[in-house]
Amino acid sequence: MNFSNEIRGLLGIKHDQTELKDVLYAFKARDIKSLDPLRVSFALETHLLEYLGDTLIRYDNENNCFIPHIAHHFDVDTSGKVWTFYLRKGVFFHNHDYVTSTDVAYTINRFKNTPPSYSWLVRNIQKVECPHPYKVEIHLDEPNPFLLRYLSAPIFCILPSNVEFEELEWSGTGPFLVKERTNIKLVLQANDFYFKERPLIDEIQFYHVSNEAVKMLYLSSEEDMSQIKPTRHKITNSGVQLLSFNLNRKNIIQQKTFREAIFHLFDVQKMAKDLEIDLVEASSLDIERSKSRSKSSNDIQTLIQLSGYGGEILNLYCFDHERARREGEWLKKEANKYGVHMNVYPTSYPDVLKEGIEEEIDMLIMGLSLSFDKHLAFSYAFMNKSFMFNRLFSKKIEELVHRKIRLFELESDIVKRTQIMDEVELYLQSELAMFFLYHPIITRNLDSNIRDVESHSFGHIDYTKVWIPN
Template sequence: MKRKAWILAFALVFALSSILVGCAGNNTAGSKAKTFIYGRGADSKALDPIQVTDGESIKVAEQIFETLVKYKKENTEVEPGLAESWETSKDGLVWTFKLRQGIKFHDGTPFNAEAVAYNFNRWMDKSHPEHKGGEFPYYGYMFGGYKGDKGHVIKSVTAVDEYTVKFELNFPQGPFLSNLAMPVFGIASPTAVKKDPVQFNQNPVGTGPFKFKNWKKNDSITLEKNKDYWQKGYPKLDRLIFKSIPDNSARFTALQSGDIDMMDGLNPDDVKLVESNKQLQLFKQAGMNVAYLALNTEKKPLDHPKVRQALNHAVNKEGIIKSFYADLAVPAVNPMPDIIWGYNKEIKDYEYDLDKAKQLLAEAGYPNGFEIEFYAMTEPRPYMPNGKKVAEYMAADFEKIGVKTKIVTYDWQTYLDRTGKGEHAMALFGWNGDNGDPDNFLYVLLDKDNTRTPDAGNIAFYKSDELHEVLIQAQRESDQSKRSELYMKAQEIIKKDAPWVPLVHATVPFAAKAGVRGFVPHPTGSLNLHEVDLK
């Protein structure tokens, strides 16, 4: 009896100690498991980065995949990634990369030159057996289309030996290296892609610091630590959960109550609350972004430049900033912010002038205005904390010049699909720069090459031959000062034709628990969460 009692008592103590360890081991440094919950405004669309354009998909995918080169932690300077070094020919037509050795994909497939060549050939060639599962839009945006297209930049990608890969270009491209560092060009496991190229975007396999575990649609995506990660000592976290909480205020409440560890989409008005709370900390991301109203130039009456200019005159940007950004933004004059080289400071904005707007409408043949649908996003974006409210604010001024709007809203994925197909007349949208190069704003968002549906980057469907010639010339020039002059000219063309109403460049606030360590906001919006730790 005594022996049985002793065994029972020992079992009880062991069970209680296990429970205590389990409770304490969730978010505490030095414990068995560190789980980090990141709150965000919307779910991802897909997790194969080459098939998406939305930030919610990219911020998860970049934890799973890695690129040949990457940006430095604080800026857009390029440094080694999966490639440890590279060299280029004098004419800029051949790039040779030496790859790191001993790296494996999450499924055990070796990372090598053949894997790199496979990925690029899958992306560029629409006849490739695994060019499936999506439209691969970013490849076309950044490299002038696809294999066989007149403006396609990349001629071939081949494995020279096991750890050397060679890119041959059809013509030089100034931002080539910066483009390769973009998270969308993360290298995927050929084995996993071949297994099911359509469903790969639901079951991603890369070389990154975290492995995909599961996805509960419109709720959460869970990643786990890659214990074999090649960068020793990383990641610091054992588990990473992306939690979708669409309402900004509800997400902030979840942070305050401890249900999440960090959040984006902080309402600007809540910034002071974070700063005054010792249990929280604030991060600010530089405004390498733009929020804009895209005017679909293929639809009447927006096909008339004076109508587009009139709408520009009817937008009170300062009022929008004071009402919805708590002064954490500046008015946008051009399609890119002034922190990017090549910005044209000489361009003057369309002043807020309702009488001038009415005059231009009359000159265009619309003295009594017109009726039009106005798309507004409902999910908060880094550049647009409350799209519906901003649309309502703008609509009130549009009505004063006779333009009656019907505000239309959809969930984020439907919004992306419909605008990418050009189903809208005018739509609020935005962009966070990917690589710090003017090409990433001007060519991607406004060149005629990127009006391809169903994933148009240029949702104004603005097709200017004059602009196209300038932008292609800038791409093929290696001298940055000459490129800068060309981009200044491009901004003059865009301002005159007015395919957009550029709205603001926003400073993006993040909030986190005071115990979060190692987070550095990147101007591209990238999340380097492998260095994050919990105190």
């Protein structure tokens, strides 16, 4: 296979045969943003946190339950308001300090005392007490069965309390530690002192390359690319793509008939064929609850006329990467067939997080990469203000969604909680505040020498399981 010189030129480090290191080379189409748990908002960075840090407990996807991790046991009192976690002894941070209850309290209070996107996760926590170095008590203002889901989220990885958090001096407890970080490269090294099973791979080197290079090869065990015959690994449950309307803009977007016209105009199956995209049509955040929705091209022109659209140019925003740009241009072209005019604005990841950018948006195409814990993913999706579509809802819709999410989190019955999920999604789509487009099917081209490749959360590979035969 003719691999890009771009990839070969980056790989200046070969396997160190004297140390018998097994090294993986991973390629990504953008640079890594913040790895601060308070500011992580993208799938790749959230995925990396799972290797650098550990949480008190973990979600068991297969059995839909929570299992001990840094905490070896946990319980709740009869009031349901005091949760006690008993910590393992001998768990080390990467800086070789022991993990104690003080570090857990520091991590939680760091969320409480900082006003970023995730402060809502700890709004129910009154205080954290440390009666013993290996015992921590979390006091709630009311019982909350959702607490365990919060604490299992990758962003709740425990950080050391005796050092100020520093992006380039990352210290957690995870199976990998940061060995090197530059603008184009991140090197993770296996943690020999990890309290659980050590990774089988010794080192992972992530490189920022072009999108074309990533298409050719995502993961390699060799520096010499010329002999590699990749295998294709598909990930089907990685997230969802959606289109959202800015209901705070005083223009044609306020007309529901116009939004309905856009809904019928956005024929996902036609786009998939035109752009040669592999996907599953969506009607929900959850691929298992999604189904195709009927659309009628015959109604589009009538709906546009009923809306009173006068030919104004609308601002369609999307993320600044190839697939999103192609989708934006496709929608622009389809809309133009019906006399609807759009400008497409591909926007960088940092710009999406800036306050005020939503004032210029009429429509937004964006994707969400989701955790395997579908109930946590649902709460995450609609409460996290770093997800731009949440900032486009009208006040009325935002208040209803937040009220429903609060009921959802306090509901201990799984069936009733699922009913609330359905209610929120159906409400948003009936109001045409937004609609789901599709679930992407991600294909990773992997070196066939790499063994035990398993899908992980957020559309990535589980690097703790893979290994390379000698």
